[in-house]
Amino acid sequence: MLGLPLLEQVIHNKWGVYERWCTAHNADPVNCQIATVLDFLQEKLSTGTCPATLRVYVAALSACHAPVDGVPSRTRIPSWDLAIVLEGLVETPFEPLESVSDKLLTLKMFFLMAITSLKRIGDLQALSVVPSCLDFAPGMVKAILHPHPDYLPKVPFSTLHPVIFEAFCPPPFTTPDQERLHRLCPVRALQTYVHRTSQWRKSEQLFVCHGGHNRGAAVTKQTMSHWVRDAIALAYEARGHTSATGIRAHSTRGVASSRALAGGAPLQHVCDAAGWSSPHTFIRFYSLDVHVTLGSHVLESTSQASV
Structure with a gap:
């Protein structure tokens, strides 16, 4: 067909x-x-x-x-709309990024990295800020991240590849829309986060607690899962919507991969990015019908940033 x-x-x-x-x-x-x-x-x-x-x-x-x-x-209808979340992330309270709270910076940065990398929470937790594991290309055109050398992936036979984030709609801008889209750039969010947390981080793990008595300490996978749900809820609130119920952090992989595929990304590229050994895993457990919600109207360039 x-x-x-x-x-x-x-x-x-x-x-x-x-x-x-x-x-x-x-x-x-x-x-x-x-x-x-x-x-x-x-x-x-x-x-x-x-x-x-x-x-x-x-x-x-x-x-x-x-x-x-x-x-x-298994339902193939997403429990939340990626378009609503992305639209919420480009405005208050998530912007201007340089002056938002540590919490909001963390939520926005982590959601963008989760949605554009397709990685498991455990894979993201393994990322590090040590110079051998994190590198920003000149001009901030991309960020290259490697997991800590001691990390053992969930799928033992999978090859550990670096996670590469491309700059999204970088400057100079010729229209206000380009400047607005750049607010979704994962490289921009990551660079801001790394600079901010360098002042109080206590761990080489990339993601650290943003508040409380554990501020600066390595964060758990459970907390990272809460970050995803909180980011979605706050973005929905920013757009004047009631947040969807039953949201799971793991759902970012299904939503992002399905949106990338619908936008024209090759199936094998999607599977490689997510660490799935075969298309069967995606088709059976993660595929979603992103055309039945407002996600079909997501920013045109979202699919370019998804894998």
Whole structure:
């Protein structure tokens, strides 16, 4: 189907194969029993379909098949709107960035890094400010970050690549819109954060506590998760909206990757950035229909900053 993002093409194609198989076997593809699905997968395996392709079939069937025994399938509708959050982050109380509180600087910076890197909270926690792990390119055109050498990733066989952030809509500006978009630049936010925290940080870990008796100390993954939820809530409030409920920090990976794919980013690039070994993981657990919310109207250039 022309015009569909690559993810939807993959699901459509695999589901079409399954539908044709069901028609030939007088089965309802949407409401059949699990035994029928297993028969289909077994036949595919017996005729030489590789395990990786079988996993894609499973993902497609999981996305399109009706709930079984009353168990609902995973929702593909985002619980919050990326467009609203980004619009909230470019105005008060998150700007001007140089004079906002340590808390608001931290929330904005961390959200932008989470949404543009697609990394797990644990991967972000492993980033460090030591010179060998953090480098700003001349002119602040990019920032290159490496995890601490002792860090063990959640997926043991994954290769640790540096996290690279490109400057977003950098100066000089020719229109007010360009200056406004630059407020979403992760390099700008990171440089401001590193400079600010250098005055009171007590840890080489990039992300540190912004207040209380632990100010400057290394932050926990639980606290970092709270930062994501707080940033979303405050951005919604800044735009005059009631914040969505049930927001999970982990959802940034699904929202950002789905938006990047919908904006034209290659599926394999999205998977590589997020650390997923195959498209199956994304399709099965993270893909979201970003076209059903205001997220379809997100700033055009958001997808360019997402991977």
